Amino acid sequence: MRNMLLASVAIFVAGASAVFAASAGGVSDGKVKIGILNDQSGVYADFGGKSSVEAAKMAVEDFGGKVLGAPIEIVDADHQNKPDIASNIARQWFDRDQVDAIMELTTSSVALAVQAIAKEKKKIDIVTGAATTELTGKQCSPYGFHWAYDTHALAVGTGGALVKQGGDSWFFLTADYAFGYSLEQQTSEFVKANGGKVLGSVRHPLSTSDYSSFLLQAQSSGAKVIGLANAGADTQNAIKQAAEFGITQGGQRLAALLFTLAEVHGLGLQAAQGLTLTEGFYWNRDDESRKFGERFMKRTGKMPNMIHAGTYSAVMQYLKAVQKAGTDDTDAVAKELHEMPVDDVFGRGGTVGANGRMIHDMYLLEVKKPSESKMPWDYYNVLATIPGKEAYIDPAKSGCDLVK
Template identity: 75%
Template sequence: MSAAVSAALLFAAAPAFAQGVKIGVLNDQSGVYADYGGKWSVEAAKMAIEDFGGSVLGGKIELISADHQNKPDLGSSIARQWYDTDGVDMITELTTSSVALAVHELSKAKKKIDIVVGAATSRITGDSCHPHGFHWAYDTRALAVGTGGALTKAGGDSWFFLTADYAFGYQLEEDTAKIVTASGGKVLGAVKHPLNATDFASFLLQAQASKAKVVGLANAGNDTINSIKQAAEFGITSGGQKLAGLLTTLAEVHGLGLQAGQGLVVTEGYYWDNDAKSREFGERFMKRTGRMPNMIQAGTYSATLSYLKAVKAANSKDADAVARKLKELPVDDFFGQGGKVLANGRMVHDMYLFEVKKPSESKRPFDYYKKLATIPGEQAFFKLEDSGCKL
C-alpha cells in the first residue's frame, strides 16, 4: 500500500484536524425573563463545557451568547449570522416561545441543531418538529399535567386564565385547559395581557369576577411575579381563589419572597435539593453565581453536555450524525436521570410537583419547595404518536 493511500485512509477514519465546536446561548438577558434564564443559563453552559473537558474532535469548544430581547426578528437575525458567518454549530436555551419557534424554523432550513430549553411551547416537538430540533427541560404539556391536573383533582374544578399574549401563553392555556376538562373541571374564561405588563388590575378584576376556584397564570418571569403581587393587593387569595403559577420556577419564587409566594403549587423538572446529585450541582452553581439554579439553568447544562457527548460519540459535528446520537444516547446526568430522547426530539424525564414553603418552614436561602409528587416522564410529556410531529 502506498504512503499516499495509507494517509488518505487515515484521514478518512478521523475527523478533520482540530475541528472543535461552537455553541451559542441565545436568550433574554435584560428583560422580563432575565432571571428566569439570562446570564445564569450562560454560566450553566460554561460549567457543562468545563466538565466535559473543554475540547472535542481535537479542537476547543467555544461558547458565545446574545440577548434576543424577546423579539423573534432579532433572534432570527442573530441566529442567521451565527450560522452563516460565525460558524456556530448548535444554538440552545432560546427563552421565549415566539423567538424559539422562529430560530427553530431557521435551524430546519439551515440543517443545524437547536436544543430549546427556556421556551415552553409543545409545538417545538409537535407540528413544528424537524430532524435536528430538540426540546429539553419541560414544555406546556408537562406544566399542564403537573399543576393543572393536580389542582383540578384536588377540588379546583373551575378555572380562569391570565395569559401572556403570545405563542407561549396561548399554548400553555390551551394545554392546561385540555387537562382541566379531562380531569372533570371547567374553564370559565380567560383574558390576555401584553408581555412585560406592569399593571394587572383590569385582568385580575376579571378573574375575581369570574368566581373561578383557580386563577391560572399562563405567564412567566416578571409577569408572574407582578401578577401574584398585585393579586394579593386585590384580595384574590384571601377571598378564597387559588393562584396557579403554571410556569413558576425557583427564580420567580426568589423574586417574590416566601411571604408572597407561600402555598403556590408549581411544576419544575429540577430542584437543587431533590437528591444528592442535584445538590452537588446546585452547590457548585451557587458558589459561582450566588444563587441556586432553576430548571432552565440546570436544563441548559444538561442540553449542552448531551450535545457534546453526542458529538464525541458521532466523531463528527455533522448535524445528521449528531442528531442520531442525541436520540440514541440516554440522558444520564443530575437533571435527566433516566431520561431519553424521542424521535421528535423531545427529551422525556420525570417532572416534579412542588408547593412553596411558608417562611417558617425554610431553613436556609433557596430552601423554598416541598415536594408533593413525582410525575413520570411518560405521563408528563406527549407520547410520540400524540405529539403532532410528522417525522
Template identity: 75%
Template sequence: MARFFASVAVAALLGVPAWAEVSDNKVRIGILNDQTGVYADFGGLGSVEAAKMAAEEFGGTVLGAPVEIVSADHQNKPDIASNIARQWYDTEQVDAIMELTTSSVALAVQALSAEKKKINLVTGAATADLTGKACSPYGFHWAYDTHALAVGTGGALVEDGGDSWFFLTADYAFGYSLEENTGAVVKEKGGTVVGSVRHPLAATDFSSFLLQAQSSGAKVVGLANAGLDTQNAIKQAAEFGIVQGGQRMAGLLFTLAEVHGLGLETAQGLTLTESFYWDRTEASREFANRFKERTGKMPNMVQAGTYSGVLHYLKAIEAAGTDETEAVAAKMRELPVSDAFAESGRVGPNGRMISDVYLMEVKTPAESKGEWDYYTVKATIPGDQAYIDPAKAGCPLVQ
C-alpha cells in the first residue's frame, strides 16, 4: 500500500496521471492512403513522413510508451482499405488510422473504426459527410472538406463575375459532394449551374468532357476532382483553348503538389483554396523547411494536416493519461489545436477541426521569386465561415 501511495505522489509531482496506461505498451498509428496512384503526390509518402515528424517532435514516446508509424497503400479501393484496416486493428495492434485519401475509402474505414471503437482521423478525403450524416464518435476530419472548398473558391469566383458554372466531376462520393456543395454556394450568391458531366477516377482522356464544358457557354468550368485528374484536365483544356476562349477554370481541390506538377506556366492565375501554405508564418516555414529536407518537396495542406493530426492525437493521449479510445476522443474534442498547421483551431462535437482557410491565386512565372513560391494569399476565410456549423451538419451525435 505504501508503494502505491509513493507512486501516486511521484506521478503527481511529474504531472503524469497515476492511472496512466497504454495498451500493448506502445502507440501504433497507421497512415493509410494512395501511395502509387492518382493521389500519390496529393498525400502519399509525404503524409507518412509528416506523421513520422510529428512522432519524433513529440519525443518518440507518449506516457513512456514508444510511438510507431506504419503505412500502407489502399490503391483508392474501399474494399482493400477496409481489409487493411481490419487486419491492423485485429492483429497488428494499430490504435488509430489516419490520412485516408479518397472519400469512398474514408467513409468505409470510418464505419469500420466506429464498429471497432477505434479512432480515425481524415486529412486526405474531402466529403463533408464524414462529420455530417456519416459522423462517428471516434472519427475526426482535419485540413479541409468540400464545404470549405466551395465557400472559398466557388464563392470568390461568383463574386468576381463567374456566375454561370459547368462541372467536370469525379464519379464517386468526393466528386458528388464537391459539386453539390459548390453548386449550392454558386446559387446562394445569385449564380447558376448550367450543367455537369462525370468522369471515372484516374481518367486519361478528358476531351469529350471538356467539349461539353466548352459548348455549355458557362463562364466557369468547375473541376470537382483532384490529383492527377485535375492536372490532366487542365493540361487538356489548354489544348482546346478553353481559357483563351473566355472561360475560367476552377480547380476546386488543387494543392501545392499539383501546382508544382503542372508548373507555373500552365497553372498561373488559377484560384484555389488551401488551409495551409508553407510561406505564411514563421512556424509554417520552419516546419516546411524541415519537411523539404526529408522529402525534397514543400508540404501541402494534406501533409501538414497529417502532421497536425498526429500531434493532436498524441497530446490527447498524454492529457487523458491513457490511450483508451473514449478518453482520448473526449480529449481530442476538448484540447485546442495550435501548431505549424493551425494557430487557433478547435474540434467541434461532430469531429470537424475548425481553422482558417485561405483563398489563393497562383503566381505568374514573373511574380514568383523562386521554386515553391507559388501563391498569393488573396483572402483569409475564418473557420466559422468555411465549415458548416456542427449543429447544422446533420451529424446524429450533435443535438
C-alpha cells in the first residue's frame, strides 16, 4: 500500500512538474495548437484546401517542431463554405480543443464570422484564403490579421493594368456573397478613377454550374472587359463557358480578378493563355521560391499559389511571435505580430499595420502561351511588381477603429 502511495505521489509530482515547466516556458497548456479551417471539398478545394494544411505543417517542421520547449500541433477541418459550420468548429476548437489560433479561412463570409468569434474569445486568427477588406476595415479585430492578399490589391493590380491597356469599359460577373461584392466594388472604383466606366453587373450563386445567362448579359453589354469577380472553380467554369460563346473571339477581354496558379493548372494553358491576373507569390520568381516550390511539390503533387505560400508564412510568423513574446498569451503574441517585420519566402520586407493588414508586394502576371512554357507549372510572365503601399489601403484610411 505504501509503495502504491509513493508511486501515486511520484506520478503527481512528475505531472505537476511538467505542467509547471510548460507554464514557466510561457505556454499555457503545454502545447501550441493551430487550426487550419478552409474549404476542402468544394469550389475552393484546389485554391487552398488540404494543400494549405501541408503548407502549415511545412512551417512547423521548418521551425523545429517546438516553440518555447512545447510541441506544435496542426489540426484542420472543412468548413464547406458555410459560416454556421465554420462558427461551430471555431467555437469547439477554442472552447474544448485548446486551439490557440485559427488560420487560412477561405471564403469571406466564413472569415468574417470566425474573426468575430476569435475576437470574442480573445484568440488569434490569421486569414490567408479570404479576400474582403472588411477584415481589416470596419470589422477589424485587435487579434485579427489578413495576410496573403485582399480585394483592394487585386483591383489595383488586374483592374489597373487593363484600364491602362485600353480596357476602359467593364461589365462584372460577380459571386453573390461578401467577397464578390467587395471585389466588384473596389475594382469599379479603380476603373472609374482611371477614366473608365462600368456598364453593369450580374450576380451568380456560389458554385453554380451554368453561366450561360450571365455570360450572355455580359456579352450583350458591349463592355471591352468582362470582370470575373469570383474565384476557384467558379472562375474556371466561367472561362470555359465563355470560350463556348466565342466571347474573346468577339473582341471582349476576360479579367480573372481572383485567379491563382491552381486554377490556371486546372484550366490548362490553352484555355488560360493571355489572362491577366494578380498574385502575391510565384514559385518560379527566384531561387528561394523555386526551392520552396520544389519541396511543396514533393508533398502535394502541385506547385504552391499565394494561398499556400501565405499560409506557410502566417504559421511561421505566428510561431516567431510566440517565441519572441516568450509566451502564447494572446495579447503578447498579437503585439509582436503587429510589430515584427515579415521576411520569408512569401513576404519580403513585409510590415503589419495597426488594422492587422500585412503589407507586402504583389505581382501583376500574364498567363503564358503553351509555346512559352519551359517546364511543368511554368505558367506566368511577371509583368510588374506592385509595391505594397500601392497595393493595400493605408491603414489610416481603412475604417478600422484600432488605427489611431
